[in-house]
Amino acid sequence: MKNLFSMADLTDIEIKALIKRAIELKNGTSPLKREDLYISNLFFENSTRTKKSFEVAERKLGMNLINFEADTSSVKKGETLYDTCKTLEMIGIDILVIRHSQNEYYKELENLGIPVINGGDGSGEHPSQCLLDLMTIYEEFGKFENLDVVIAGDIKNSRVARSNQKALTRLGAKVKFIAPEMWQDKSLGEFVKFDDVIENVDVCMLLRVQHERHEDDNKRSFSKEDYHREYGLTVERYWKLKSDAIIMHPAPVNRDVEIADELVEAEKSKIFEQMRNGMFMRQAILEYIIEKNKL
Template sequence: MTTAAKLRQRSLLGVKDLSAEEIESILDRAQHWESSGKKIHNAVPDAIVANMFFENSTRTRFSFEMAAKRLGAQVLNFSAAVSSVNKGESIYDTVRTLESIGIDAGIIRLKPIGVLPEIASRVSVPLINAGDGNNEHPTQALLDLYTMRKHFGSLRGLRVAIIGDILHSRVARSNLWALRKFGAEVCFCAPPNLEAPELDAPYVTMDEALGADVIMMLRVQLERHESGMIKSAEDYREHYGLTVERAARIKGHAIIMHPAPVNRGVEIDDELVEHPQSRIFQQMANGVPIRMAVIERALRG
């Protein structure tokens, strides 16, 4: 196998092109890390990992940083807000700069779609996609699958309803592509102007969505209100929010999920965030072992 091919295998640019076996191996390795009694490991003690975030994030960046440090790696945190990118330095040049000074892997979040594969093909360190535009968010999908597998034991046959702004959601896309590899049934529920017709999945009503095994709410980008894509937060809650009244109608075995951060009282009522059937904070916790598995894969193959 060529060096370039090995590098592609260690990078994680998306879940769309991963096989079910590759995904399952990451989930299994995450289970190993979660079950370990140790807080800090020396799995990659000499490695240096760079968090390169060209788009703001708190939870994802901290989760990746925690994962890398638990593996024993050193972490460089890069923020576009305080970098030369604001002075005109390209994203590629920034990645090449960090590669040149000796990083072993890069975790990257950026707004442009389609840029990441090109950058990955031109550098000699593995890259991990921490979210690119409205294209993919692979580690979010992996931690979501991990959360579902822990609760249900298997993904096959699960009915997953993803509710919200499908048009702009990388979470919806990655989950759709990943879940289908395991025989899960995915449906969407969204305001008509926030549907993504290019995605091959059925759209259902809110009432129909409540019958799913997994109710996955998406964060409402409240700035969409300013552009007129949603009428108001109140109107969105009335028609597409998971209210206490609606939650009373979900199945007893069903779970509530959300990629966070949560707009309490908009896409989900405040009382439901830590409801017994909610797995929102468990999802966040599961992000660390998943990202440990992904970083380990990038560094060690």
């Protein structure tokens, strides 16, 4: 069974093929039509961009979307994730898209007979977000080799940071991180100060402060204003960026925290373009899964 759990599930050639296909779809190429397939999105965490762009992508492929709501499912009766997924397989679902708060939840699904696309696992990985980010970067620069990328924010809790660090490094980019000490994960790479690198970066990627994952952190050790001044993209830092640098953020955005409110739609910002690209990339991912599993 060919699943998409992690960026490690894709070769460099497959990553580039997905980017190419997503750009073709964006430019008007007709998507694969599979009106015979049934798909269900199992989102155990709140989501707007990922869930809705998957839904639009699925409908554009003509797939039959079977609604699933965790709050009204047998999960509330204590059913395991595996039993829920196996039930959906048995009643005829062909593909599952799953977002779950548990890291590597998919390890529980080894006996499942249908493919799974990971819509985000805890603080683990977020492959579809990573792929749409790569698409956005490639559209701008036409390459990844030797690009200077800085990822700033809640690194320890970010599945986006992990997926992007793995993929960008494999593809030849140079990735560094910015974060308060308590949100650093030194296993990912080098941590720097914003003002030491701002003038040299090609891609300035900002991450949301994830308050819902800070139950054990002293999350009030600094104010929003302090965070913005030390770790956010301020207006002053914006004007130090190179002329061809771009700003990215997976959203939702905490305005005036990770990024100054007036910069969200500034000239260098690709934040809303990332959202647009997300639907096309998720179409490409669905086509890839259908093809690889000969559905």
